[in-house]
Amino acid sequence: MPKLVKLYIRQVAIGFGLSAIFVGLLVGFNVANLRGLMASTEGGYIAAFLLFFFNGLVFAGVQFAISIMRMADKDDQGPKGGHRQGVRHAQPVAVRVTAGR
Structure with missing residues (x-):
């Protein structure tokens, strides 16, 4: 199994372990009356x-x-930030438009 997949599985297991602790504390301390509601x-x-x-x-x-x-x-x-290039500023140009009646 690739190292990145092993890393991902390990981090998911840690995340769900932390979630179990977090939800246990929420229900244990009855935050916002969650225990009574559940x-x-x-x-x-x-x-x-x-x-x-x-x-x-x-x-x-x-x-x-x-x-x-x-x-x-x-x-x-x-060096960080890449190669900075100048920014072109557009100049407005008048355009003639003929309108019919």
């Missing part, structure tokens, strides 16, 4: 799963982005 609603377990799943997607994406950005080479100290 317990009293018929489909409360679906809400808990969706909260876990979508937070897992966000946390996994952030984990992967951070790990990719940290992979920059330390010896990449060259």
